[in-house]
Amino acid sequence: MPTVIIAGAGLVGSLNAVFFARRGWDVQVYDQREDIRKMEHVPGRSINLALSCRGKEALEAVGLKDYIADRGVQMHARLVHSKDGKGFVRQPYGQPGEHIVSINRRHLNEVMISEAEKYDNVEFFFEHKVQKVDMRNKRLIASHKGQEVVVSGDIVLACDGAYSAVRRSLMTYPRFDYSQEYIEHGYVELNILPKNDQFAMEPNVFHLWPRGDFTLIALANTDCTFTVTLFAPFDLFDKELFDMENRRIQFFRDNFPDALELMGEEHVNETFNRVKQASSLVSIKCRPFTFNDFVVLMGDAAHAMVPFYGQGMNCGFEDCLILHEIVNEYNGDLVRAVRTYSDRRWKDAHTINDLAMYNYNELKDLVNQFGYKLRKKLDLSLNKYLGPTWIPLYSMILKWIRYGIATNVLVAGAAYIIKKKSEYQ
Amino acid sequence: MPTVIIAGAGLVGSLNAVFFARRGWDVQVYDQREDIRKMEHVPGRSINLALSCRGKEALEAVGLKDYIADRGVQMHARLVHSKDGKGFVRQPYGQPGEHIVSINRRHLNEVMISEAEKYDNVEFFFEHKVQKVDMRNKRLIASHKGQEVVVSGDIVLACDGAYSAVRRSLMTYPRFDYSQEYIEHGYVELNILPKNDQFAMEPNVFHLWPRGDFTLIALANTDCTFTVTLFAPFDLFDKELFDMENRRIQFFRDNFPDALELMGEEHVNETFNRVKQASSLVSIKCRPFTFNDFVVLMGDAAHAMVPFYGQGMNCGFEDCLILHEIVNEYNGDLVRAVRTYSDRRWKDAHTINDLAMYNYNELKDLVNQFGYKLRKKLDLSLNKYLGPTWIPLYSMILKWIRYGIATNVLVAGAAYIIKKKSEYQ
Numbered sequence: 021m022p023t024v025i026i027a028g029a030g031l032v033g034s035l036n037a038v039f040f041a042r043r044g045w046d047v048q049v050y051d052q053r054e055d056i057r058k059m060e061h062v063p064g065r066s067i068n069l070a071l072s073c074r075g076k077e078a079l080e081a082v083g084l085k086d087y088i089a090d091r092g093v094q095m096h097a098r099l100v101h102s103k104d105g106k107g108f109v110r111q112p113y114g115q116p117g118e119h120i121v122s123i124n125r126r127h128l129n130e131v132m133i134s135e136a137e138k139y140d141n142v143e144f145f146f147e148h149k150v151q152k153v154d155m156r157n158k159r160l161i162a163s164h165k166g167q168e169v170v171v172s173g174d175i176v177l178a179c180d181g182a183y184s185a186v187r188r189s190l191m192t193y194p195r196f197d198y199s200q201e202y203i204e205h206g207y208v209e210l211n212i213l214p215k216n217d218q219f220a221m222e223p224n225v226f227h228l229w230p231r232g233d234f235t236l237i238a239l240a241n242t243d244c245t246f247t248v249t250l251f252a253p254f255d256l257f258d259k260e261l262f263d264m265e266n267r268r269i270q271f272f273r274d275n276f277p278d279a280l281e282l283m284g285e286e287h288v289n290e291t292f293n294r295v296k297q298a299s300s301l302v303s304i305k306c307r308p309f310t311f312n313d314f315v316v317l318m319g320d321a322a323h324a325m326v327p328f329y330g331q332g333m334n335c336g337f338e339d340c341l342i343l344h345e346i347v348n349e350y351n352g353d354l355v356r357a358v359r360t361y362s363d364r365r366w367k368d369a370h371t372i373n374d375l376a377m378y379n380y381n382e383l384k385d386l387v388n389q390f391g392y393k394l395r396k397k398l399d400l401s402l403n404k405y406l407g408p409t410w411i412p413l414y415s416m417i418l419k420w421i422r423y424g425i426a427t428n429v430l431v432a433g434a435a436y437i438i439k440k441k442s443e444y445q
Numbered sequence: 446m447p448t449v450i451i452a453g454a455g456l457v458g459s460l461n462a463v464f465f466a467r468r469g470w471d472v473q474v475y476d477q478r479e480d481i482r483k484m485e486h487v488p489g490r491s492i493n494l495a496l497s498c499r500g501k502e503a504l505e506a507v508g509l510k511d512y513i514a515d516r517g518v519q520m521h522a523r524l525v526h527s528k529d530g531k532g533f534v535r536q537p538y539g540q541p542g543e544h545i546v547s548i549n550r551r552h553l554n555e556v557m558i559s560e561a562e563k564y565d566n567v568e569f570f571f572e573h574k575v576q577k578v579d580m581r582n583k584r585l586i587a588s589h590k591g592q593e594v595v596v597s598g599d600i601v602l603a604c605d606g607a608y609s610a611v612r613r614s615l616m617t618y619p620r621f622d623y624s625q626e627y628i629e630h631g632y633v634e635l636n637i638l639p640k641n642d643q644f645a646m647e648p649n650v651f652h653l654w655p656r657g658d659f660t661l662i663a664l665a666n667t668d669c670t671f672t673v674t675l676f677a678p679f680d681l682f683d684k685e686l687f688d689m690e691n692r693r694i695q696f697f698r699d700n701f702p703d704a705l706e707l708m709g710e711e712h713v714n715e716t717f718n719r720v721k722q723a724s725s726l727v728s729i730k731c732r733p734f735t736f737n738d739f740v741v742l743m744g745d746a747a748h749a750m751v752p753f754y755g756q757g758m759n760c761g762f763e764d765c766l767i768l769h770e771i772v773n774e775y776n777g778d779l780v781r782a783v784r785t786y787s788d789r790r791w792k793d794a795h796t797i798n799d800l801a802m803y804n805y806n807e808l809k810d811l812v813n814q815f816g817y818k819l820r821k822k823l824d825l826s827l828n829k830y831l832g833p834t835w836i837p838l839y840s841m842i843l844k845w846i847r848y849g850i851a852t853n854v855l856v857a858g859a860a861y862i863i864k865k866k867s868e869y870q
Contacts, residue, residue, distance in 0.1 A: 183617050191616070191625075192608050195679075195725050199624035200616075254620075300620050 021045045021141070022354055023173035025160050027150040027186050029053070031125070032319030032336040033179035034132035038082045039344045041139035043352075048171065049142070050162050052149035057130050068239040068247050069128065070095075071121040075334035078341035084135060088128060092121035093240045099225040105278030110225070120330075122226075122239040145169075150180055152189030158314050160186075175354055176315045177343075179336075182302055182324035190311055198306040203326055203380055206298030207251050208261075210291050212282045214244035220282045221246065229276050236276050248279065257298040265289055301326045303377050305370050310362035313355045316343070323369040329376035339365065446470045446566075447779055448598035450585050452575040452611050454478070456550070457744030457761040458604035459557035463507045464769045466564035468777075473596065474567070475587050477574035482555050493664040493672050494553065495520075496546040500759035503766035509560060513553060517546035518665045524650040530703035535650070545755075547651075547664040570594075575605055577614030583739050585611075600779055601740045602768075604761075607727055609746035615736055623731040628751055628805055631723030632676045633686075635716050637707045639669035645707050646671065654701045661701050673708065682723040690714055726751045728802050730795050735787035738780045741768070748794040754801035764790065 024040045026033045029051035040047045053059070071079075071092060079085040096119045098111040113119060136142045148162040148169060153176055160171040178186035190196055212220050219240060221227060227238035227246070234252035241247060252261070261268045272280040272288060280288065304324040309317045319336030342365060347357045449465045451458045454476035465472045478484070496504075496517060504510040521544045523536040538544060561567045573587040573594060578601055585596040603611035615621055637645050644665060646652060652663035652671070659677035666672060677686070686693045697705040697713060705713065729749040734742045744761030767790060772782045 188613065188616055191613055195627040197626050199626075201622050201624075202620040 022175065022352075023048065025171055025173040025176045026050070027160065027176060027178045027184075028180035028319075028321070029056075029129075029133060029144060029146070030179060030181060030319070031129055031132060031333055032340060033177070034129065034136050035078065035082070035337055035340045036177050036179060036318065036343075037136035037142050037144075038084075038132065038139075039340050041136055041142045042082065043344075043347070044141065046173075047136070047139075047142040048145065048173065049136070050145045050148040050150050050160070050171070053146060055133075055144070055146045056126060057133065068241070069123045069125055069333045070239075070330045071123050072330065072334050074331065075337040078337035081341055081344065082135075084131070088123065088131065089121050091127065091131070091242065092123040093242060094119040094224055095122055095226045095239070097225045099222065099227050101227065101229045101276070101278060103231070103275060105276070105281075119224075122241075124241050127242075150185045153178075153186050153311075153315055155190075155193070155312050155314065158312075175358065178315055178317045178321045179319045180321055182304055182320040184317065184321035186315060187306070187317055187321050190315065193311055196306065196308070196311075199304070200324075201303045201377075203301050203303070203377075204253050204255075205251050205380075206254050206257055206300050207249050208257070208291065208295060208298050210248040210250065210283055210288060212238065212246035212248055212279070215282075217244065219244050219246070229279060231275050234275075236279055238279070246282075248283065252298070254298060254300075262292055262297065268292060303373055305373050307366045307370075308362040309366055309369075310358045313358055316358050316361060318343070322365075323373050325373045325376040326380050327376070328379045329372065331372050331376065335369065335372050339369075447600065447777075448473065450596055450598040450601045451475070452585065452601060452603045452609075453605035453744075453746070454481075454554075454558060454569060454571070455604060455606060455744070456554055456557065456758055457765060458602070459554065459561050460503065460507070460762055460765045461602050461604060461743065461768075462561035462567050462569075463509075463557065463564075464765050466561055466567045467507065468769075468772070469566065471598075472561070472564075472567040473598065474561070474569045475573040475575050475585070475596070476569070476571055478571060480558075480569070480571045481551060482558065493666070494548045494550055494758045495664075495755045496548050497755065497759050499756070500762040503762035506766055506769065507560070509556070513548065513556065514546050516552065516556070516667065517548040518667060519544040519649050520547055520651045520664070522650045524647065524652050526652065526654045526701070526703060528656070528700060530701070530706075544649075547666075549666050552667075575610045578603075578611050578736075578740055580615075580618070580737050580739065583737075600783065603740055603742045603746045604744050605746055607729055607745040607749035609742065611740060612731070612742055612746050615740065618736055621731065621733070621736075624729070625749075626728045626802075628726050628728070628802075629678050629680075630676050630805075631679050631682055631725050632674050633682070633716065633720060633723050635673040635675065635708055635713060637663065637671035637673055637704070640707075642669065644669050644671070654704060656700050659700075661704055663704070671707075673704065677723070679723060679725075687717055687722065690717075693717060728798055730798050732791045732795075733787040734791055734794075735783045738783055741783050741786060743768070747790075748798050750798045750801040751805050752801070753804045754797065756797050756801065760794065760797050764794075 021044055023046040024036075026036055026040075026047065026049040029037075029049045033049055033051070037047050037049050071089065076085050076089065079088055095113070097113060100109040100111065102108060133144065137144065145162075145164070148164045151161045151163055151168075153160055154170075158172065160173070160176050162169045162171065176186065178184055180186055187198075191198065214220060221238070221240075223240035223244075229236035234250065234256060236248060236250050238246040238248045260271060269280075269285050269288065272285075302324055303326050304320070304322075306317065306322060309322050318339040320332065322339070323335065325332050325335070343357070343361050346360050346364065347354065350356045350360070446469055448471040449461075451461055451465075451472060451474040454462075454474045458474055458476070462472050462474050496514065501510050501514065504513055520538070522538060525534040525536065527533060558569065562569065570587075570589070573589045576586045576588055576593075578585055579595075583597065585598070585601050587594045587596060601611065603609055605611055612623075616623065639645060646663070646665075648665035648669075654661035659675065659681060661673060661675050663671040663673045685696060694705075694710050694713065697710075727749055728751050729745070729747075731742065731747060734747050736742075743764040745757065747764070748760065750757050750760070768782070768786050771785050771789065772779065775781045775785070
């Protein structure tokens with residue numbers, strides 16, 4: 021049986037492990053972290069994830085869909101909070117019964133690792149930091165407690181995320197196109213704790229405080245907490261929110277009074293003083309995804325995207341499913357499968373990436389054009405009138421796309437993007 | 446005096462060394478190659494370089510302009526060779542007396558290193574391969590004969606080329622935007638040797654064999670040889686020119702009979718069999734150019750470009766001049782200077798880069814639209830009629846730009862590019 025080396029035990033890496041384990045192949049997974057199931061606090065990104073159809077389909081193929089979906093929080097509507105903190109507008113998603121599922125990244129990852137470990141032919145190597153691939157000798161180089169570890173196998177699936185070490189070692193590979201682009205907005209994550217052991221707000225909705233060029237969102241977790249995320253330009257973070265404690269609280273009081281009350285001033289201050297700076301959001305595109313019939317880039321390593329389209333994880337899961345289908349198509353011929361994978365996958369990946377960035381840019385433009393000025397005048401009524409035009413950019417929902425605005429765009433390729441947009445709904 | 450560490454002893458690195466040596470600062474230059482002045486054959490790129498005004502200005506500032514320009518070959522016109530090898534069209538550059546200078550990369554580099562070495566405060570460390578920068582401790586890490594070498598200084602000027610190791614170690618630096626894009630065309634370099642110790646063709650012209658989607662050029666060297674470069678799509682190289690010796694010679698016979706006669710079939714076959722594949726052409730853009738007040742990306746490390754605008758070296762030389770001027774402006778305050786450098790330089794660098802790529806794309810489009818089909822019918826007369834429309838894309842000349850076609854372009858930013866185009870002439 022072929023040996024599959026997987027770099028990264030995150031969401032995409034562990035789902036890949038399950039897929040290849042079920043195929044009966046030998047699977048080795050290397051990850052720099054210790055086993056997250058044994059950790060008290062997992063560093064790194066923790067934004068809640070919205071599981072939608074593309075991701076569900078992949079989970080279904082390994083029999084995990086219902087198990088996972090049942091452990092998330094269903095969201096049936098968007099709840100737009102007014103600026104004075106006293107009212108809100110409810111916007112249901114699609115038809116009654118339709119919903120998306122808010123999933124906790126860590127919990128999902130733990131379930132997937134445990135699922136993969138059920139198979140005898142899977143082995144996880146934690147605290148093994150992947151360093152690079154050695155293309156000439158077809159090996160993966162990792163380090164474990166200061167020692168170099170050299171791993172041989174038939175294929176490397178690089179699922180080591182947006183800052184992929186495998187990808188970095190391929191930067192000089194002939195004719196490898198690559199781009200990374202950071203956006204002006206960063207984010208800081210906060211929390212709302214339970215109130216008398218209950219959710220402090222309505223749980224089965226996507227909470228949204230849209231305020232023009234900055235926005236607060238909140239998603240419920242199964243432990244009755246909410247993960248709260250503030251998206252804002254780095255300029256605002258740097259000049260107002262990180263340096264000056266009094267202006268920071270005033271900012272929350274002016275814009276998100278109801279959320280501030282639930283989080284508490286102390287928590288807000290403690291969080292900003294602890295994290296020290298906003299996290300950045302990067303969009304990564306590259307081509308090809310396959311190198312020398314040996315390395316395949318998947319998930320964020322291949323196509324990290326900004327979160328405004330809610331498709332990062334879903335797209336990574338779909339990568340696994342598509343590779344699996346292609347390996348089936350070629351009756352397990354790995355060389356032909358990985359060649360086909362790149363050709364078949366890169367265009368879709370670029371398109372989803374573009375859509376996410378496009379939504380972000382559209383937001384900025386709308387704000388510049390009229391949102392920002394109108395906001396001052398219309399205040400509360402803004403959400404009602406403009407809400408349907410731009411709120412969805414932050415709402416991480418697939419179902420709802422603005423064709424009207426998209427068709428105004430004159431840049432080359434817009435027609436293609438719009439076409440793809442409808443395909444991806 | 447501050448210590449300047451320069452990564453790379455190529456054209457930009459050694460010019461920087463001269464600039465900072467004249468300032469009286471301590472300069473250390475690290476390069477992975479041995480001293481090229483002692484080498485018989487220098488591997489790597491050897492395309493002749495066209496020195497134009499931007500580059501000359503920088504050389505003038507260190508008193509090298511006339512010395513360098515006198516050692517190149519002046520080119521006063523473009524000579525377009527017909528397909529049957531029996532005729533040509535002469536197209537003078539600008540006004541009588543105006544010319545560009547064809548320079549041999551190696552010779553130029555050797556002169557610059559020797560010039561820098563004249564200063565006591567400059568030291569070259571050859572066979573020291575730069576590995577990365579250690580941003581936290583402000584150090585440069587290199588390796589010399591298997592040993593790690595750690596270098597401290599006040600600033601690192603990363604002039605280590607398109608595949609910069611310094612830049613690669615900065616890939617995860619917060620909010621570093623970066624892209625590398627390869628084009629469909631590659632190139633192979635050939636030679637025409639002297640005939641009875643004389644130039645085998647007219648030396649003071651830019652020789653050009655334009656054939657639609659592939660093109661041959663030839664530039665004279667002072668030793669009476671010509672460097673000949675074939676630009677063609679990788680597909681053509683891979684399918685026709687590298688694999689099949691008989692089709693390769695037939696291809697040259699059909700398209701460049703006069704050039705083939707001068708090069709000789711044996712030389713063509715020997716070259717293709719030796720190099721085994723065409724070299725690729727990459728366009729690199731990034732931002733910022735300055736990191737942590739410590740590292741500055743310059744030359745190809747900051748903005749490698751495709752050669753169709755003839756500005757790669759010239760732009761790199763201009764980088765040196767601009768940094769020098771900014772350091773003057775701030776009376777030697779290095780921290781303020783390097784911050785200003787990135788802000789002042791990145792837009793121009795991106796624009797020149799875009800222009801080079803834009804010229805390449807324009808060529809491809811023209812070929813797709815009518816060039817390729819017309820070529821079959823019009824054959825010889827093509828050069829006469831279409832020549833002025835598209836030949837300059839390959840001619841590496843600044844003076845000659847097609848406004849008419851440029852204004853047809855609807856993509857966002859075209860107006861800016863066109864504006865910059867006129868500024869850069």
